[in-house]
Amino acid sequence: xxxxxxxxxxxxxxxxxxxxxxxxxxxxxxxxxxxxxxxxxxxxxxxxxxxxxxxxxxxxxxxxxxxxxxxxxxxxxxxxxxxxxxxxxxxxxxxxxxxxxxxxxxxxxxxxxxxxxxxxxxxxxxxxxxxxxxxxxxxxxxxxxxxxxxxxxxxxxxxxxxxxxxxxxxxxxxxxxxxxxxxxxxxxxxxxxxxxxxxxxxxxxxxxxxxxxxxxxxxxxxxxxxxxxxxxxxxxxxxxxxxxxxxxxxxxxxxxxxxxxxxxxxxxxxxxxxxxxxxxx
Amino acid sequence: xxxxxxxxxxxxxxxxxxxxxxxxxxxxxxxxxxxxxxxxxxxxxxxxxxxxxxxxxxxxxxxxxxxxxxxxxxxxxxxxxxxxxxxxxxxxxxxxxxxxxxxxxxxxxxxxxxxxxxxxxxxxxxxxxxxxxxxxxxxxxxxxxxxxxxxxxxxxxxxxxxxxxxxxxxxxxxxxxxxxxxxxxxxxxxxxxxxxxxxxxxxxxxxxxxxxxxxxxxxxxxxxxxxxxxxxxxxxxxxxxxxxxxxxxxxxxxxxxxxxxxxxxx
Amino acid sequence: xxxxxxxxxxxxxxxxxxxxxxxxxxxxxxxxxxxxxxxxxxxxxxxxxxxxxxxxxxxxxxxxxxxxxxxxxxxxxxxxxxxxxxxxxxxxxxxxxxxxxxxxxxxxxxxxxxxxxxxxxxxxxxxxxxxxxxxxxxxxxxxxxxxxxxxxxxxxxxxxxxxxxxxxxxxxxxxxxxxxxxxxxxxxxxxxxxxxxxxxxxxxxxxxxxxxxxxxxxxxxxxxxxxxxxxxxxxxxxxxxxxxxxxxxxxxxxxxxxxxxxxxxxxxxxxxxxxxxxxxxxxx
Numbered sequence: 001x002x003x004x005x006x007x008x009x010x011x012x013x014x015x016x017x018x019x020x021x022x023x024x025x026x027x028x029x030x031x032x033x034x035x036x037x038x039x040x041x042x043x044x045x046x047x048x049x050x051x052x053x054x055x056x057x058x059x060x061x062x063x064x065x066x067x068x069x070x071x072x073x074x075x076x077x078x079x080x081x082x083x084x085x086x087x088x089x090x091x092x093x094x095x096x097x098x099x100x101x102x103x104x105x106x107x108x109x110x111x112x113x114x115x116x117x118x119x120x121x122x123x124x125x126x127x128x129x130x131x132x133x134x135x136x137x138x139x140x141x142x143x144x145x146x147x148x149x150x151x152x153x154x155x156x157x158x159x160x161x162x163x164x165x166x167x168x169x170x171x172x173x174x175x176x177x178x179x180x181x182x183x184x185x186x187x188x189x190x191x192x193x194x195x196x197x198x199x200x201x202x203x204x205x206x207x208x209x210x211x212x213x214x215x216x217x218x219x220x221x222x223x224x225x226x227x228x229x230x231x232x233x234x235x236x237x238x239x240x241x242x243x244x245x246x247x248x249x250x251x252x253x254x255x256x257x258x259x260x261x262x263x264x265x266x267x268x269x270x271x272x273x274x275x276x277x278x279x280x281x
Numbered sequence: 282x283x284x285x286x287x288x289x290x291x292x293x294x295x296x297x298x299x300x301x302x303x304x305x306x307x308x309x310x311x312x313x314x315x316x317x318x319x320x321x322x323x324x325x326x327x328x329x330x331x332x333x334x335x336x337x338x339x340x341x342x343x344x345x346x347x348x349x350x351x352x353x354x355x356x357x358x359x360x361x362x363x364x365x366x367x368x369x370x371x372x373x374x375x376x377x378x379x380x381x382x383x384x385x386x387x388x389x390x391x392x393x394x395x396x397x398x399x400x401x402x403x404x405x406x407x408x409x410x411x412x413x414x415x416x417x418x419x420x421x422x423x424x425x426x427x428x429x430x431x432x433x434x435x436x437x438x439x440x441x442x443x444x445x446x447x448x449x450x451x452x453x454x455x456x457x458x459x460x461x462x463x464x465x466x467x468x469x470x471x472x473x474x475x476x477x478x479x480x481x482x483x484x485x486x487x488x489x490x491x492x493x494x495x496x497x498x499x500x501x502x503x504x505x506x507x508x509x510x511x512x513x514x515x516x517x518x519x520x521x522x523x524x525x526x527x528x529x530x531x532x533x534x535x536x537x538x539x540x541x542x543x544x545x546x547x
Numbered sequence: 548x549x550x551x552x553x554x555x556x557x558x559x560x561x562x563x564x565x566x567x568x569x570x571x572x573x574x575x576x577x578x579x580x581x582x583x584x585x586x587x588x589x590x591x592x593x594x595x596x597x598x599x600x601x602x603x604x605x606x607x608x609x610x611x612x613x614x615x616x617x618x619x620x621x622x623x624x625x626x627x628x629x630x631x632x633x634x635x636x637x638x639x640x641x642x643x644x645x646x647x648x649x650x651x652x653x654x655x656x657x658x659x660x661x662x663x664x665x666x667x668x669x670x671x672x673x674x675x676x677x678x679x680x681x682x683x684x685x686x687x688x689x690x691x692x693x694x695x696x697x698x699x700x701x702x703x704x705x706x707x708x709x710x711x712x713x714x715x716x717x718x719x720x721x722x723x724x725x726x727x728x729x730x731x732x733x734x735x736x737x738x739x740x741x742x743x744x745x746x747x748x749x750x751x752x753x754x755x756x757x758x759x760x761x762x763x764x765x766x767x768x769x770x771x772x773x774x775x776x777x778x779x780x781x782x783x784x785x786x787x788x789x790x791x792x793x794x795x796x797x798x799x800x801x802x803x804x805x806x807x808x809x810x811x812x813x814x815x816x817x818x819x820x821x822x823x824x825x826x827x828x829x830x831x
Contacts, residue, residue, distance in 0.1 A: 041726050041727070041728055042696060042697070042726045042728075042729075043696075051460065054464060056460050056463060056464060079466060079468070082463065082464055082465075082466055083466055086464070087461075087464040088464075089457065089460070089461045089464070092461065094454075094457075094458065094461075094487055094491060095458055095461040095462060095465070095483070095487055096487065097482065097483045097486035097487050107465055107467075107483065108465040108466055111465060111466030111467060111468070112466055142490065145595070145596065146595055147595075156465060157464065157465060160465070160466065172724065173723050173724055174595075175594040175595045175753040176594065176753060176755075176792065176793055176794040177594045177595075177792035177793075178594075178595065180792075202726045202727055203727065205797070242727075242728050243727075244727065246797065247796065247797035247798055247819065248797055248801065250819050251797075251798055251801060251819050251822060251823070254819050254820075254823045255823060255826065258823055258827060260826070260830070269797060269800050269801050269804055270804070272801055273801060273804040273805055273808060276801075276805060276810075276826070277805070277808055277810075280810070280829075280830070412651070412652075413651065414650075414651050414652065414655065442651065443649065445651060446648070446649065446650070446651050446692075446693075449693050450645055450693065494646075495643075495645070495646045498641065498643055498646035498647065499646050499647065499649070501609060501641070502639075502641055502646065502647035502649070503649060503659075504609065504634070505607050505609060505634060505638070505639040505641075506634070506638075506649075506659060506660040506663060506707065506708070506711065507631055507634050507635055507660060507663040507664055507711065508659070508663045509631070509663065513665045514662050514663055514665060515661075515662055515665050515666055515667060515668060515671065516662060516668060517654075517655060517658035517661070517662055517668060517671045517672065517675070518655070518658075518668075519668055
């Protein structure tokens with residue numbers, strides 16, 4: 001059970017003079033239950049890659065297998081795939097349209113053709129899972145705060161009970177408080193349900209402490225694909241492509257260059273403090 | 282999908298036609314269209330074709346690019362031809378089953394096809410060689426006398442140019458919301474008309490809300506930059522007639538008189 | 548008197564339910580008094596809903612105070628006759644890069660402000676050129692704004708305000724919708740205007756790393772000024788910032804953590820170099 005991308009290429013605007021090779025020969029395997037961070041700056045192809053995973057965008061060449069089945073097979077049910085691979089777009093609150101939050105969250109499961117009771121159960125469950133306060137269930141989605149709107153929108157995808165959840169920059173435009181709350185919630189969700197989560201971000205610092213694996217995209221190719229520790233070890237190469245490792249990585253490397261005997265692969269403040277204290281003893 | 286329509290989309294290059302004052306091009310286009318409706322014989326159309334060919338040559342816009350744009354209205358053209366061909370009464374040339382082609386019908390169909398094609402290509406030259414902004418400026422200046430009748434010419438021109446700026450943004454947004462709803466299992470393609478119309482609600486509501494939010498933001502940004510209507514405004518790119526514009530007007534008058542004379546008298 | 552001064556500024560708005568009945572009153576800005584000197588680089592930090600954007604909109608006379616007074620360059624913003632002069636003196640850049648560009652060509656957008664002010668054509672061109680050069684966007688003057696990145700669009704917006712020759716520029720969360728590279732470019736442009744052109748800058752943001760170079764920081768919470776001081780003074784109070792749910796630079800956090808564990812480091816460490824130096828001193 002997994003998603004496999006086999007030599008996927010995507011060329012945008014083929015047969016026009018402005019053709020862009022947006023994805024170049026991507027081979028990836030996402031096993032079940034993994035929490036993956038996908039990092040890259042604007043235009044690196046990370047969002048396009050995510051839209052391939054649920055069949056919204058069709059690869060120019062290559063294959064994508066979901067649970068062993070080729071999603072480009074003529075008889076493959078793409079609509080069902082979109083229910084299994086939930087995709088939360090950037091600024092997802094822009095897709096809210098119903099008169100109240102609860103009806104909006106019902107939209108996804110209703111499209112799956114479930115009966116009314118099941119739809120409502122799922123909507124209720126999804127809203128609870130994202131920590132949406134119950135007293136706001138029947139509020140207009142347009143009167144909520146930025147953070148609440150985003151929760152409602154994420155619940156709208158979650159209500160389809162996807163096996164894989166993809167979030168495209170779920171914290172864009174939120175303040176530090178809102179960002180931490182959303183990320184904590186996603187982490188909790190992942191631990192509780194064990195679902196596969198792909199978190200797209202352009203900030204290393206944000207995802208470092210949450211994910212098991214980081215895929216770094218650059219100019220349509222996979223630049224690194226490894227554990228956070230291993231990826232941040234390449235902090236100089238990351239810098240060259242306009243991405244930065246967490247500040248902790250820089251501090252530890254600077255200390256090492258200045259003769260301190262510290263392990264430079266730590267990624268969190270606590271680990272760094274442990275390391276420095278150890279060096280002092 | 283909507284982005285594929287190239288009919289009359291500005292083609293960036295350097296040419297005499299591109300450099301002409303937008304007012305000349307606007308007036309010229311109107312003159313050209315008028316001339317097309319004055320002809321009574323083939324000579325007039327001949328003159329119109331030669332004139333158009335010259336202008337296309339001068340504009341340096343590849344003819345292929347224009348023809349590509351024509352594709353989207355080919356259907357309209359075909360319908361016009363077919364209707365004229367079969368539905369004009371007169372001397373019967375060919376007849377099979379209930380359909381008759383008459384001599385008058387044939388002449389009319391050919392005339393209509395030529396006239397429409399010239400009309401479309403002729404007016405697309407204007408938009409192909411003039412930036413939308415320049416065009417709005419030209420219109421604002423040409424329509425200025427209407428201010429006397431309390432027509433808000435400046436405001437209308439400003440609205441048009443803002444609309445032009447936001448069309449690509451809203452198209453992109455439509456695409457994004459559509460994808461987002463597809464990811465939530467939306468189906469925009471199957472079902473009867475009513476079902477399809479209903480399926481559009483999750484697309485249209487967010488789009489309207491976004492458009493209003495943008496309008497609100499933009500109004501605030503414009504006020505913050507001291508915008509207060511057309512009064513007391515200066516222009517960064519004022520329209521000034523140059524020598525080439527006067528020459529162009531002269532050429533236009535010669536064409537108009539010459540072609541109509543040929544088209545009606547020869 | 549400074550270039551921007553507020554005294555007991557209060558801004559309230561009335562919340563209404565669907566039928567238009569008054570539900571309650573929200574105080575967005577609550578008795579704020581501050582004084583900004585000409586040429587300063589001020590950062591206003593705070594999370595969403597802290598009142599920082601409402602405060603910013605008062606400086607440009609988009610909003611008018613419920614109570615108290617705001618003076619820009621000595622002029623009371625509540626007086627109708629000062630309106631246009633104030634908007635020219637205090638230019639404003641907004642959050643959404645798409646929704647504040649009016650022109651379809653970069654240079655035409657930058658010329659929009661001067662056109663409104665009735666500046667003669669020749670001078671408009673001079674101003675457009677110098678403003679685009681100041682933000683490093685001159686090479687893009689003939690481009691369509693739709694083809695630019697978010698950071699580039701924001702720099703065009705800054706140039707558009709610059710071309711009106713303001714004395715101060717208020718940037719209302721200009722980086723909230725940008726990626727890290729775009730954010731850096733915008734902040735760099737703002738700092739250059741402050742350094743080179745001596746324009747007073749008020750930067751509203753929730754990213755703490757953008758405030759490190761400010762002369763002074765105001766931290767807002769629930770409509771009030773909760774903290775005020777130089778970046779070093781503000782960031783040395785790690786516990787207080789955490790209470791306000793604001794970010795603290797990782798290096799400051801690490802230094803704070805090390806202090807708690809008994810290392811005697813100086814307060815308010817802001818950069819990696821400072822931390823390395825301080826640790827080096829300790830180890831000898």
